[in-house]
Amino acid sequence: MVHAVTQVGTGRGPILVTGGSGQLAAAIMALAGGRNLVRAGRPEFDFDRPDELPALLARLAPSLVVNAAAYTAVDRAEADAEAAARANTEGPATLARYCAQAGIPLIHVSTDYVFDGDKGAPYVEEDAPNPTGVYGATKLAGERAVLAACPRAIVLRTSWVYGATGRNFVLTMLNAARKTDRLRVVADQIGCPTATQDLAAAILAIADRLAAEGWKPEFAGVFHAAGSGWTSWHGLAEAVFQAAARHGGPQPVVEAIATADWPTPVRRPPDSRLDCGRLARVFGLRLPDWRHSVAVTVDAVFCDDPIPLHSALTV
């Protein structure tokens, strides 16, 4: 699937957004405004068919690539390591080589799961990664491949991504509460929930900056880009139902449980909070407080507004 939104004929190539129907790619397209954006997804844009990518990229001739495509099924990746590596490592490397040859920037999205979560304080970009599973390991290898191949690469590590559409924790909670009045949610893992519309707004703000100022050496490298503040999965679930109450939504009992009571094939980082100071210093961007954005997202779900068309991103 390749389709364009609002071609404005700037004389420059479009911004190519990979990730097809994924929740982040959808939010970027929804916030496109008058920008020249093209979204590419499967089957036409498929990291499992790498031989076809160069011709597609040459035809689209983008001025910037935003890679929001990834193999994101954390547990399934353990038994599907080759597919995870194709999507999370080899595919991004191919994109990065194309961008380097074309002399254009690449914004590549990565994850807090490159860390083991044992630091006990918010992670900065210089902290040593130590992924606990195949997903995190393939994403870390993807970061490194992108940075090695493309001098104009910006790697945005984000976390706990949710939106009003797609597969995510917020919608899982709302759907589960329609079937049961008691939910058990892990309370001893903490992190920074990130709304798709906020990360999308940050990516577009970076794209605007690149278009206005051209490339600068300080733009290169890894940036943490997550919602402001932090909570546990249990705290996030409670905030979802507080917001849902304003719309007469379900009000289940949300029981706090320990990670040990909810075993998963892959160990999750117990504390993957991201320090986003570099994003603020270099790009002047601070994503909104997670509580505000959860409320905006839940409002969108209940108002049948598929994706919030605004973000309280601070620029």
Ligand SMILES: NC(=O)c1ccc[n+]([C@@H]2O[C@H](COP(=O)([O-])OP(=O)(O)OC[C@H]3O[C@@H](n4cnc5c(N)ncnc54)[C@H](OP(=O)(O)O)[C@@H]3O)[C@@H](O)[C@H]2O)c1
């Ligand atoms: N979700 C989170 O909680 C989270 C947390 C931290 C970081 N991230 C990162 O944020 C980015 C965006 O994630 P998201 O939440 O938007 O994920 P998502 O909703 O699962 O979307 C991922 C997209 O990637 C596409 N994709 C998967 N394998 C592909 C392949 N082999 N070739 C081409 N496209 C492929 C999928 O296509 P189909 O629609 O065809 O399946 C899907 O559209 C990713 O880099 C992810 O690692 C996500």
